[in-house]
Amino acid sequence: xxxxxxxARGGSKKRPYYHVVLADARSPRDGRxxxxxxxxxPMLAKDDEKRVQLNAERIKHWIENxxxxxxxxxxxxxxxGVAKREVKNNPEKAKPGKRAQERAAEKAQKVADAAAAAxxxxx
Numbered sequence: 139x140x141x142x143x144x145x146a147r148g149g150s151k152k153r154p155y156y157h158v159v160l161a162d163a164r165s166p167r168d169g170r171x172x173x174x175x176x177x178x179x180p181m182l183a184k185d186d187e188k189r190v191q192l193n194a195e196r197i198k199h200w201i202e203n204x205x206x207x208x209x210x211x212x213x214x215x216x217x218x219g220v221a222k223r224e225v226k227n228n229p230e231k232a233k234p235g236k237r238a239q240e241r242a243a244e245k246a247q248k249v250a251d252a253a254a255a256a257x258x259x260x261x
Contacts, residue, residue, distance in 0.1 A: 140164075141205040143197060145178065146171060155179050158192060158211055160200055175200070178214065194220045 140163040147168055149155030158176035165171065176192035183189070197220055201207070207215055216223035234242070 141172070141200065141203075143175060143200060143205050143207040143211050145208070145210060153181060155181070158197075158214070160205060173200075176214075190214050190217070192218055192220070194218060197221075 142163045145156040146159045156178040159171035160173045161171040175197050178190050212223045215221040
């Protein structure tokens with residue numbers, strides 16, 4: 139049985155509140171879980187101490203027993219000093235798309251043509 143430490147959504151419409159839970163990887167997001175390990179309230183300010191509350195002792199226990207945290211939960215654990223998250227870097231994602239590159243090339247070509255025409259007119 140693969141265990142995940144993940145978020146289960148609660149709260150009303152447009153007022154999210156999440157529980158950090160230990161669940162079987164096959165169970166639905168808000169479905170059955172084995173243990174409640176904390177909470178996350180994204181509506182609170184980022185510097186509020188009640189925004190993320192974790193039971194670090196139980197989380198460490200479950201990670202030692204093979205539970206895998208999701209990426210978002212791993213971010214919380216890294217901030218709390220419970221687990222280490224490797225920083226990801228994808229320089230390809232930062233590049234503009236194909237159409238944007240084509241538009242930039244067209245614009246550069248027009249500027250170059252205008253500069254060449256101005257140089258020819260000056261002579």
